[in-house]
Amino acid sequence: MQELLKKYAQLALHTGVNLQEGQGLLVQAPIEAIELVRIVVKEAYEMGAKNVHVEWKDDQLTYLKMKHAPMEVLETFPEWRKDAMVSMVKEGYAVLNIYGENPDLLQDIDGKRMAAVTKASSTALKEYRDYLMNDRARWSIVGYPTTEWAQKIYPDLNAKEAKEQLWKEIFRIARADQDDPIEAWNEHNQLLRNAREYLNEKNYAKLHFQATGTDLTIELPEGHIWHGGAAKATDGVTFNPNIPTEEVFSMPHKYGVNGQVTSTKPLSFQGQLIENFTLTFKDGKVVDYSCKKGEGALKQLLEADDDGASRLGEVALVPHESPVSQAGIIFFNTLFDENASCHIALGKAYPTNIKGGSDMKEKEMDQYGVNDSIVHEDFMIGSADMNIDGITKDGEKEAIFRNGTWAISF
Ligand code: ZN
Numbered sequence: 001m002q003e004l005l006k007k008y009a010q011l012a013l014h015t016g017v018n019l020q021e022g023q024g025l026l027v028q029a030p031i032e033a034i035e036l037v038r039i040v041v042k043e044a045y046e047m048g049a050k051n052v053h054v055e056w057k058d059d060q061l062t063y064l065k066m067k068h069a070p071m072e073v074l075e076t077f078p079e080w081r082k083d084a085m086v087s088m089v090k091e092g093y094a095v096l097n098i099y100g101e102n103p104d105l106l107q108d109i110d111g112k113r114m115a116a117v118t119k120a121s122s123t124a125l126k127e128y129r130d131y132l133m134n135d136r137a138r139w140s141i142v143g144y145p146t147t148e149w150a151q152k153i154y155p156d157l158n159a160k161e162a163k164e165q166l167w168k169e170i171f172r173i174a175r176a177d178q179d180d181p182i183e184a185w186n187e188h189n190q191l192l193r194n195a196r197e198y199l200n201e202k203n204y205a206k207l208h209f210q211a212t213g214t215d216l217t218i219e220l221p222e223g224h225i226w227h228g229g230a231a232k233a234t235d236g237v238t239f240n241p242n243i244p245t246e247e248v249f250s251m252p253h254k255y256g257v258n259g260q261v262t263s264t265k266p267l268s269f270q271g272q273l274i275e276n277f278t279l280t281f282k283d284g285k286v287v288d289y290s291c292k293k294g295e296g297a298l299k300q301l302l303e304a305d306d307d308g309a310s311r312l313g314e315v316a317l318v319p320h321e322s323p324v325s326q327a328g329i330i331f332f333n334t335l336f337d338e339n340a341s342c343h344i345a346l347g348k349a350y351p352t353n354i355k356g357g358s359d360m361k362e363k364e365m366d367q368y369g370v371n372d373s374i375v376h377e378d379f380m381i382g383s384a385d386m387n388i389d390g391i392t393k394d395g396e397k398e399a400i401f402r403n404g405t406w407a408i409s410f
């Protein structure tokens, strides 16, 4: 176990944030991850980190605050916390988020309280988030199997067994159980690079998704860019924002999405699960929706802001046979579930998914069809029966996915 944790920590620091000598590191982690965090911090200093700052989180403390704090507290995000986070990324810190939380944690918290917190933190952290979403800071999210999360996935196992089982899956999916995880990631990144280069060269005008409950056409804006695997930060150093990652992704035109799409896995939004939902789009906007479970949370998501939360900011292609889908389980955690399946995201688009996007002003973004929002929520739409066609500027159709996987070999 010690050996695996060390490999996992090294993977997060080298392949994930690609920490450089003399650089600072911000680590965000649940207190349950203390053993891993200590290894991460030790490795980081050995790699030459100038400082490692750890920000602890705990599900129970989050819950108590959400339950008991007065509205005025939930509606404000502390200035000092915002300043601290902004100053670290401004100073060139890398950000490593070790992530695992109980997906049902905030189930019984009133929607208005949840919305207040989302709004306050998204508004306050706009500058911080801009650093990350524009690759001006190197960042990475890696999974950590907290006990309550593990037990949600494996309700028949006891706490210890559930956690062990989830560790096993996380190590396998992250390729941390291989002889040389960093080399395995170099190869994996090469495959994703081939896929994104193919799509960039094709420069499709539209994508057409078809599966049970889905018939959706997504227009891609002029100048759109496909990304996937390793990203390059503005300082020229590569990093992997997500471990795992199996996707190539781009941005839909905010006014160019039409048809119907049905989710294929539950979406965990603010501690609440939204299941089996269908969205109908007209000219980019959700005009109708239905939902088997979590309708209140879905409504809250779609109405998180005036307009952007009901339009798309991401379209991502993931083959159905990815290591994450091979696990054959629902993780109730977007970092994993989004890498099991093709997905789209409601809300903000990554400015890096369009030429010149990082320098665009609000009005220009709108003209190019770049969506802006205080949220970015991925949800899964892929399945073994999904077919995707690319439609060229001349209106010709070409197969991209057949039966849930690439119709092209890279
Ligand atoms: Zn994605």
Ligand code: ZN
Pocket: 314, 345, 376, 377, 378
């Ligand atoms: Zn996303």
